[in-house]
Each structure stands twice: as structure tokens, then as C-alpha cells.
Amino acid sequence: MLEWLKQPGFFGTHATLGADLSQLMATLFTGLFVIGWVQARRRAADRHHWLMLGGMVAMLAFFTSYYLFRQLGVLAVEGKAGFGGSQELYDHVFIPLLTIHIILVVIGLVMAIYMIVLGFRAQAFLNGKRVLKDALLQTSWARIGTIFGGVIAVVLLLFFARVATAGFSTRKLMVYLGLLLLVGIVLAVEIAIQRIWPNGERRHRALGRFTMIIYCILFVTGSTTYTMLYILFPGKIG
Secondary structure (H helix, E strand, O other): OHHHHOOEOOOOOOOEHHHHHHHHHHHHHHHHHHHHHHHHHOOOHHHHHHHHHHHHHHHHHHHHHHHHHOOOOOOOOOHHHHEOOOHHHHHHHHHHHHHHHHHHHHHHHHHHHHHHHHHHHHEEEEOOEEEEOOOEOOOOHHHHHHHHHHHHHHHHHHHHHHHHHHOOOHHHHHHHHHHHHHHHHHHHHHHHHHHHOOEHHHHHHHHHHHHHHHHHHHHHHHHHHHHHHHHHOEOOOO
16 A cells, blocks of 8 residues: 555656645545535535535545555655755745644644534434524533543454454554544543533534634645645655
């Protein structure tokens, strides 16, 4: 798989196949987010729900693949050798931009999981029409603990099943620990945010705007690093 992803890309730039696939997927799910946002503004709740859900699931699947294969995306750069521009441009423009992009990726992953759960929890059906519940939407520490305990059990089961069939590796362990950390952060976010927006409808609308802004900035920073790395200042990639 890794060797296949290192083949020349399909956009005609200096990018690898993995990097072009990364950019294509980023464009796809960002497009779904934008269209879904427009549908929300038009009060087309069903279209908004399925477009946003599809986009977030696609994004989670993509970044899981990126994490596992380490070659999907413009982040697959081994130091300065992957950047053909000057050292000053690398230090003061490319690296800060890449750092912001990575931070936004983490925030985007957390918000994707959180918004998927919140979307289902905050919705209701009125006369067959999907609406947001204008009501208190909160959970307790006890329930959070039960959910997290269940997630830990499932993840451990998957991990040991994988080890039994393919053997142990530090990389596999880091993947599963990262998954647990991500779920833990999402649950912690829920406890913190419900104090600020106890109302389900207001919480969904406020966090929806925040998440949409994050995804748009994420797409811009990702596209900019792709352009710098594979079009403007290509280096030794691969």
C-alpha cells in the first residue's frame, strides 16, 4: 500500500498519489460541509443532516487512513528535503502554516465526532419533519463514565483481536491509544460545553458555526501547504 501511494499523483503536479488523494478527499468533504451549511440556512433539515453526517464520516475515515498509512496528505514531508523553497520561507511560512493545519486537524476530528453525536441527540421529529429540540440537553459524569468504559472495552477487544492475528507493534498500540484519547476529549468537551449552552438547539447552532469555520480554514491551510509543497516549491518527495 505504501509503495502504491508513493507513485506519481493524478493532478499533474509533483505530488504523490497519496497526496493527491488527500487533496481530493479534503475537497470532497469540505464541499459536503458547505452544501450542508447552505441547506441549514434554507431550513432544509433532512438534507443538512445527511450532508453533514456524510461529510464528517468521510473526514473521519480519511484521517484514520492517513494516520494508519502515513502517506495520505501534504503532511507526508521528511524535514526540509520535502520542501524546495528557501530555509527562511520554510521556517517562517511553511512550518507555522503546517503547524496551524495540524492543530486544526485535531480540533476538526474532535468536533466531527462531537457534532455527529450532538446532531442525533439534539434532533426531534415534529409531524414527520426533522427539527432541533428547544430543550435542556445535558448528561452526567456517571453516564460519561459508563460510555467511556464501554468504549475502552470495545477498543481493547479490537486491539487484542488484532494482536492475535497480526502480532503486537508499537504503532498499533499508538493507534488505539489515540482513538481512546480522542473519545476522552470528546466526552470532556461535552461536559464543559453543556455548562455554556445547556439548550440543545442553541448548542447545535453555535457549535455548528464554529465547526464550519474550522473546516473552511482547515481546507485553506491544507490547500496552501499542498500548493507550496507540490507546485510552487517541490522538493524530494517520496
